[in-house]
Amino acid sequence: MTKPISCEAHDYFEIVCMRHSKVQLTLVDHQTVLGIAKDIVRKGDRELIVVEAAQGAVEVDLTEVMILEALDNSVDAHNFEMVF
Template structure:
């Protein structure tokens, strides 16, 4: 099941702002980096992050929670649940 349009909007916002984000994946893994873009990788829609280890792509469907935090403008910090599963 794809993420909702509203959830997708939040992903687009963090990319436009190049926000620092922290992701909680359905697997329990946590990933952090700077949101760069939404890309297609092997037919999957992915959030591209810049991390200290380099650029990574995270399938949007694997993201449970997206948290924009530690950004200079406090209004740019928020938490959104992308999917319940």
């Protein structure tokens, strides 16, 4: 089983999905995913964030995200960066 993320980190993922925020995810392997946060889904013991990217829906394991950035939201306070 994969080590779970903190409750605080999970809250930030839920917030961006609830707001359908534009996000940029930087993964532990330094790849980036840019798109609109849509949902969090569970597959087996893994939780994945679904991002609607230019190439279509991308599922990213929450434990693989090193940096979560919410970008270009109309409310400035909804733009943030979290480093995990």
